[in-house]
Amino acid sequence: MTQAAAAPDYRALLSLDDRGFIVLGAGDGIGAQISHGLAQCGARVFCVDIVEDKARAIAEAVGGHHCAADVTSAAGVAKVLKAAQVQLGVIHGVVDVIGVARIKPIAEFADEEFEWQLGIVLRHALYVLRGASQVMPQGGPITFVGSMSGNRAVANQLVYGTSKAALHHLVRGAAVELGPKGIRVNAVAPGFIRTPRLLELLDKAQWEEIDRHVPIGRAATPEEIAATLLFMSSDLAAHVNGVVMPVDGGVSVTAALPDLEFGKVARTGTA
Template sequence: MGITELTPDYRGLIGLEGKHVLVLGGGLGIGRQTCLAAASVGAKVSVVDMDQDRAKAVAEEVDGLALTGDATDRAAVERFVGEAVRHFGPIHGLADIIGMSDNGPLSEVTDELWYRGLDLNLRHAFLALQIGAKAMTEGGSMVFVGSISGLRSAPGHAVYGAAKAGLANLVSTASLELGPGIRVNVVAPGQTATPRVAERHPEPDYYDKAAAQVPLGRVGRTSDIASAVLFFLTDLSAWITGQTLVVDGGAGRRFAYTKL
């Protein structure tokens, strides 16, 4: 069978004009920037966050729908997905930005911390894939934010790294089961200046020290990660699925080297 070459209309591929994008964890940091990015190219945005005030504030910014709920609870996910569909119609794009780490030595990880880490970094993705996919349109896209911690190892990252590594494999499997109708991909950020990182590292020279390890000379901005998420939500990535895109300014290309 022959293949007919096409020259796409890239203006149309970039836009999400009139399409419905649901953002989990959309009230802060990378999630908020993803909502702004999607709205800037014409998408109708449903903003989900645990914090009602944050969800409402971002929804007002993008003229979208504010939804509140725990994305690790099946009933809550079914509820807010249903509300989003009733308000804006079937979902074209779903972006799951949720994640949080409790760092510490493996020897000190309690059962509570282990299961909390899996819930905060993996369970919500499992539920989003199961429930969200049923509400999506043909040709839709699901994007999950992982981490470089799921691809590289670091002391103290046992729980977070294991969960994010599991996310990459979960998405890879989902891409096989949900294709050809739905694409599924992961964006894996490196060190990024988010509100939560700022709370955890208040020292004034923290980002300068981190930037020294990055070939591009700075840590990531939330907009850097949101731009990668937006790429996967649009048809610019129409023939990409099951992939993990590292967005880290090149930091992960280094290896330990001692000059002899």
């Protein structure tokens, strides 16, 4: 009889003890939650936000370091990587949460708004990949936050969705190119999330309508997105590379069809 293989220590595979991680967009929402998650698993966290007070506050909360920078520019990314190397020594991973949606009809989108949206979603991600891949000699995970809007067409989100779709392809292409260096590149693709920003923008009735369209009955929380990012950042995901993982409660697998009340039709026997 063949002896069964010994089971690994799965709990240990989640450990990030003494590993240095950069979190871009750490100030609140998903960024703050993944900073907590990484720190709780033993990582030394370098928290980056464009607002210095936010970066400092989360760094203090997780016992990490902080830096204020605009990483939509190549110079901003270079500043972050240099400062992180000073504080962390070796960089073992990056989690990039940056991305804001400008939502409006196609006809109202100005040229400068198009460039801004591409810059904040896509261009900065290229800067991050280009820079981080040169300062991670031991390899490690680089993980982005994409969007369901990059997988499916959403009204008034053409430019945002196009930017996220391009980010998803950037992730896949980088995974192929950087994989031989031991760098895994992945992303999560959330649907609606109860982030501080969206909680301010949407009222109770709008949230109820969103929840109605999610198969599990509710939008995600920042903690739930952070949990998936934490998995992708750990050795539990050691063979996960080039993946854009939906974390949307099942929205991406549903068909956009009207409710035809099939149950009622069946009960009445009509065709």
